[in-house]
Amino acid sequence: MSSAVLRSHPDGAILALPVPDRGSGFGRTTALVYLPPQYFDQPQWRFPVLYLIHGSPGIPADWLRGGQAADAGARVAAAGHPVIIVMPRMSHGWLDDPECVDGVSERVETHLVIDIIPAVESTLRVESGWASRGIAGMSAGGYCALNLGLRHRSMFGTIIDMSGLTRPTHADGLRPLFGAGPAAQAAAAANSPDLYVGGFGPGPRPRIWLDVGRRDHDVAVAIRHIRDLLSTDGYPVQLHVRPGIHTFTVWRPALRDALAWFAGSTTSVSTI
Numbered sequence: 001m002s003s004a005v006l007r008s009h010p011d012g013a014i015l016a017l018p019v020p021d022r023g024s025g026f027g028r029t030t031a032l033v034y035l036p037p038q039y040f041d042q043p044q045w046r047f048p049v050l051y052l053i054h055g056s057p058g059i060p061a062d063w064l065r066g067g068q069a070a071d072a073g074a075r076v077a078a079a080g081h082p083v084i085i086v087m088p089r090m091s092h093g094w095l096d097d098p099e100c101v102d103g104v105s106e107r108v109e110t111h112l113v114i115d116i117i118p119a120v121e122s123t124l125r126v127e128s129g130w131a132s133r134g135i136a137g138m139s140a141g142g143y144c145a146l147n148l149g150l151r152h153r154s155m156f157g158t159i160i161d162m163s164g165l166t167r168p169t170h171a172d173g174l175r176p177l178f179g180a181g182p183a184a185q186a187a188a189a190a191n192s193p194d195l196y197v198g199g200f201g202p203g204p205r206p207r208i209w210l211d212v213g214r215r216d217h218d219v220a221v222a223i224r225h226i227r228d229l230l231s232t233d234g235y236p237v238q239l240h241v242r243p244g245i246h247t248f249t250v251w252r253p254a255l256r257d258a259l260a261w262f263a264g265s266t267t268s269v270s271t272i
Contacts, residue, residue: 047125
């Protein structure tokens with residue numbers, strides 16, 4: 001394994017995984033990875049994988065600090081359902097907010113598809129099938145998970161959206177993301193799940209977990225609306241509303257619960 005173990009966890013390890021630029025133009029990045037103890041104890045096993053996206057402003061380590069992702073991973077591993085958790089870098093800085101889209105200046109969606117996932121699957125012992133690959137995130141990362149998961153629904157069998165809106169947002173408007181004019185408007189619509197979700201036609205339907213704080217008012221309205229749209233279009237979707245607002249007091253237990261659901265019902269580990 002050509003990656004560096006940053007630190008041991010009482011039940012697993014945290015890894016820094018280099019992600020080369022394979023053509024996205026995004027540049028070389030590093031993903032943080034939680035590996036369950038079974039990864040080391042059972043060298044013939046392959047594991048389900050969850051891609052866990054940070055918010056904005058934010059970095060991958062936020063999921064380890066505020067989200068306690070390694071503890072959540074250790075919990076499901078101890079229950080006999082080990083999962084690899086990949087926390088990729090989906091921006092170029094703390095305040096960079098590319099919304100995980102292929103925009104005028106950054107191709108973040110392409111970075112995930114042709115850089116990050118191939119780096120993970122060529123380096124780590126992960127199950128590469130649809131049912132064993134999930135995408136999750138909180139806040140802006142929740143929007144990313146929902147949008148990218150739906151746009152690539154043949155790639156992800158599970159989507160977990162924690163407090164994400166249903167359209168791309170940016171502090172300076174959508175011009176920094178998509179530019180201006182009719183093409184920009186079309187690009188924004190193509191990245192707005194509440195506008196496109198009913199237009200895909202036949203195809204795979206990922207199972208979807210939506211989670212939001214009860215007092216996160218505008219986001220809760222958007223989450224409930226997309227739940228209704230997804231359900232109407234045949235997606236297996238569930239909504240969880242818990243006490244709190246737009247903070248890790250919501251996302252920490254949401255990750256713990258959603259990860260247990262993903263780990264317990266996804267394809268089990270297999271052998272090489």
